[in-house]
Amino acid sequence: MAKKYVYFFGAGKADGNGKMKDLLGGKGAGLAEMSRSGVPVPPGFTVTTDTCRYYYSHGRRVPPELQAQFKDAMRKLEKVSGKGFGDPENPLLVSVRSGAKFSMPGMMDTILNLGSNDAVVEGLSALTGNPRFVWDSYRRFIQMFGNVVMGIDKSEFERAISAKKREKSVELDTQLDAADLRDLVARFKKLYREKTKEDFPQDPWKQLVLARDAVFKSWNNDRAISYRRMNRIPDDLGTAVNVQTMVFGNMGDTSATGVGFTRNPMNGAKEFFAEYLTNAQGEDVVAGTRTPKHIPQMAKELPECYAQLKSITSRLEKHYRDVQDFEFTVERNHLYMLQTRTGKRTGMAAVKIAVDMVREKLISKDEALLRVEPDQLSQLLAPVFDESQKKNATQVAKGINAGPGAASGRVAFTAEKAVELAKSGPVVLVRPETNPDDIEGMNAAVGILTAIGGRTSHAAVVARGMGKPCVVGCQALKIDPGTATMAVDGHRLKEGESISIDGFTGEVYVGRIPTLPSEIVRVLRGELSHKDSELYGVFKEFMGWADAARKLKVRANADIPRDAKAARQLGAEGIGLCRTEHMFFAEERLPLMQQMILSDNVVDRKKALDKLMPFQKEDFKGLFKEMRGFPVTIRTLDPPLHEFLPKTEAEAEALSKKIGIPAQTILAKSRDLHEFNPMLGHRGCRLGIVYPEITEMQVQAIIGAACELAREKIRIVPEIMIPLVGHKNELKHQKDLAIRTADETMKSYGVKINYLVGTMIEVPRAAVTADQIAREADFFSFGTNDLTQMGFGFSRDDAGKFIPAYLAEKILKEDPFQTLDQEGIGKLVEWGTSQGRKVKKDLKVGICGEHGGDPASVKFCHNVGLNYVSCSPYRIPVARLAAAQAVLESKKKSEYSSK
Template sequence: MLYRQQYGIPVEWGTAVTVQAMVFGNAGDDSATGVAFTRDPANGEKVFYGEYLVNAQGEDVVAGVRTPKAMAEMAKELPTSFKQLEKVRSKLEKHFRDMQDFEFTIEHGRLFILQTRNGKRTGLAAVRIAVEMQKERLMSQETALLKIPAESIDSLLVPVFDPKALKAAPVIGKGLPAGPGGATGRIAFTAAAAELETRKGNKVVLCRTETSPDDLKGMLHSQGILTSRGGVSSHAALVARQLGKVCICGAGDISINYERKTLTAGKFVLNEGDYISIDGSTGLIYKGMIESADSEVTRVIDGKLKASKSYTYQLFQTVMKWADKHRTMNIRTNADTPAMAQRAVAFGAEGIGLCRTEHMFFDGDRIDYMRQMILAVDEVQRRSALKKLLPFQRKDFVGLFKAMQGRPVTIRLLDPPLHEFLPHDDTVRRQLAQKLNVPLDFVIERIKALHEENPMLGCRGCRLGILYPEITEMQTRAIFEAAAQVLKGKKGIKVKPEIMIPLVGFRQELADQLNIVHRVAKEVMTKRKIKINYLVGTMIEVPRAAITADEIAHEADFFSFGTNDLTQTALGLSRDDMGLFYEAYQQKEIYNKNPFASLDQTGVGKLIELAVERGRSTKPNLKLGICGEHAGDPSSIDFCHRAGLDYVSCSPPRVPIARLAAAQAKLLN
């Protein structure tokens, strides 16, 4: 069940069974059995990869009971059979036009191919195999793009061990590299222990003698997997490659005692909970925690490594160029700082689809001014505090506009309820009272007055701007003053501000806030004697907005689907509290996927499709995007393409994944 859920296999498909004649690899020293890959499934290199055992059956190889021999040794031990397998290897790739994972048995010198399938591979291997097979004309560019799971691009961007820290770390053992990358975490000997540690916020390395399907949950929770038995085609290796996990198998120098909860490697004895580090690219095992370093791709982007020195970066760039050639949706990013924006642009972002302005208020002294504004008893006091916040907001937006170099920047006005900015700790409350020169009791009473039973559905989003229009005025003024400053600066950088009003459910709500935005924009442009082109739109994040999208579209220049809140309001589900029953829902297969990770296409998706249809019935050229967490999920991106959205906006590290997923969506639809 867990396997089906992990890979999105519907329960109604059932289970297939293959019946075939039996052959015997355990018939003597002229017999053998093995599992082979036409290319290295760990790094994608074009080498004959796999393992075998003489005088054994297939179960002996995959179960990890005996540590098998590498395929290269067969050239000497069983040379005739090895030559036959080399011919089979070439024939399989030419026929299936993909890397193959096949099982074979040799019975008294006669070779039998038992089965073949497209081989499971790591993210790096998937990219390398696709690029190189396209160069070899075994597959087209379009097929190559579809062969790469979009999520696998992430493995090219993940950190690896810092070289200096690696040299200083004590090596305690070595195994077979089965899943590349570096992983550090606390030792967990069981799936339950791994889950418990991750719930505490700790990283984990699952250490087992060998793994079985019962360990899948622990593997999902772990940064990496280490086994003392088994080879590169064992259960641990195969599942780790599927999950994109760091993995080392067949570490014979390692002894694991489940009863004592110890891992022994020579003179080193580690207990459950101690730190261990594994390098799935080299097979080396280290004691303790090792600092990680950026991936080669990241180092090239940051100018720390020449592109010509990194084959991995060249593979990455090839796939990204292909993806950009075929996709039709734009890819934006969710960024609140210039540094985040610059990193996203380096990864290929074409604009900012969501700047959360509330994050800017927590920096430095500005949180005190924000709290002063919230605690104000009248408009005069609020405007006084907002006047102090204006320079900070303006500076923030100047930084974003400069970083984006003329690309569109969608800025969401203040969204969360005000009480989220207020301190809950008595000591901090006392310090705030002293800073503002007000009695502590006054601070406590104001905090109580702002308390809401259900703040997620309370006074937030556009409701704040309607109740306190001076907040909308200050943020709008900061945006347009920043835009004017950048436009009229020495470099004259273009700006494309897009102002987004959150939590709109009624046309009148958006109209109310639009009046303020247009008025302030006109004031700034008149004063600065400058023309700034801008858009004003709204987030579609409550069901009513989707249902009445045709009305709201009269006021909006664009819609951006805030699918985090739209999922909560449509499903009547709190993402913070769903943990109480989520596991039971998964077991009963009510939820096949986490609805906050992958879009509920049959429910929330229907609301999006309705809003698209009705919004564009009013304005055929209405710009449409998505800025929730779903915008980085390949399955959800495919839905967005089919729904007719113009762009998706995800976190900076997910931008390359989104570029590939958008191309795949175009090719598949």
């Protein structure tokens, strides 16, 4: 029996159903289900996604069996509709629309009024007595067909329409009469001939086959490819093609067309949310060529159809148990539903709708948790621009959206200037790229903008950790440090002038745009009572369900008490990574750190470290207090020492005055410490082995802080983490030193503290020999940022130059610095975990790279049995939800396989 490629629907019946999205696409499955449910749907048929996949795998040819099935379906459509395809006396016109499994609004192509030709329009004019409607439909068809099938630019047709309106001295398309539209058809056909060197096809079957194949081709147009990449939709799904009997919203004032949602997709409110136009076709509403009317007005203009529409859409929502995005047409007071599909919504709306539907007993808590994309939760926490003001602002560039939120402020080109300007108002730090010694400026700024870098660049990682809006890789920026100016899109801005950045979209604007703080953040800060925030109540309830479902713990990457406090408020169960180097860049500490580095002997180094130790100890006490009873993992010094030293003569002179060492000596030492490949150089545990006094000071500060708080009856769980270990002997050296120092410190305080000494697994050799390293480690924490760098041999800071090409050429499916590479780096994580637990059954294992806040990576961590993930504070809700979804998805998979 031949494979079935065509599925019919109509007259209350359908070959398919709503569960067949893989085969029929979302639109086709929705039309089949509505038809089976008795909803008024114009009859038609769906050509399957299998056909599209065949089309691409066989040199853009359709299956041989399709032609007969296609013709049979058209004959059935003629019979059901009582009309003839190409029959001038009683013509059947159809629409041809795309419809993939996942909604891709506007990304692929649609053709309306197909079947129109010179003979049909004459017959249809006589049949309807409405020649204006007929010629309007014909000119729309030629325009769509010419653009979608033959690739003629839309603007060519629009210019012809504009010229005709000027001739007639009218402003709106609707003011053109039948004679005007007939003339436009002639002009369109002439344009078609000029561009294609052939006449517009009069054979309806030829039109239909060309249109069908054009929809298949549109699966791989540039915008569809980009949309799939942004939304992580696989490229091999293919699209279905829906051929459907035309119904006409442009047959006069008793006809209309519209689109809508069963609930508000912006804020989740339970309200009918729709727009419509009378005497129009569907494309008019979405194209914005006319201003649509709000749906309540339809109750006055077309009351019976309005009541029927509300009833049907309410029924559809209850049937699908989710918000529906629907399209409808009214033809001479008869309502027809053209589409229903799951409605896209903002993060705010997604959470509210999920909670409301549980309260309404439409869905279970588990279903609610699976309805919200984890990344959508970031939208609930980020500051937002006032949209009424944003639309009037001047956009000058677009980069990569790396940290969600909105920020406006004065431009600062250096960290120092950012600190200075921030004393008198908000600042946006603008840099070619950022590095660790920009930390104070980043902290002072309300937003960060860089000319180069990707979503895992230093700027992006730190900005997300701080919960600050960030746009990176904005190549249009031309920064001139010498004149403290930047040029972008014909504008030249001086330091101190204002810009605005949108971390949701990557857009950059000249001037300030007012921002509104996130309602949830205001509650967490105590600026708004939780009783006054419905959104916070919904968010808290939803996250409570996530916490009850998940098994994976979620910790935070936090370096200062303020970040730790924010992390706890957002649900962190400890700190998985405290980067101690950031503590050394503070103004009063950096000279001491630099003095230690510049010392020629151990005695002088220890003197400088002794002065630094109290600062470190107070930092750790602050973190421990915020994390009472939860584990705090503190990484010993990691970056190479040259990062702490001056790089210019002016900086060296300034330091010389502070510490009394000649500027030339300082620069010479900085040059001496400079490395050709610092990522693989003298850093991490290698520093602690060559300079053991550094590790000693840090352990003394950690254990000292814990001892002092223990005296105050505050429970502390310190975890000392040794970075960049590749060999078991490296860890043994540092662990022995840590234990000896900890014992001495506890003895001096007369207090006993329980603590752990573990390691970051970020060198591939460490993962491969994890069984050996586990003998010395109390815990593992996979540093997946560096593990990815070393595993791929990619420099994270330079990857932005070639990763986009890798994604475009499909060499990689995902940016491995954004989503963990499960086939390679993930195998190292899985192997390292299993090997470590062969030695120590209950070995605690987590990850602390940026992947800890990526939903797909979090789910992988659950599946391979990790104990926790650690991420930036403002990614914690994302990780909590992803961890819950991992449990629920595993449960569903298990239930399915057992059937």
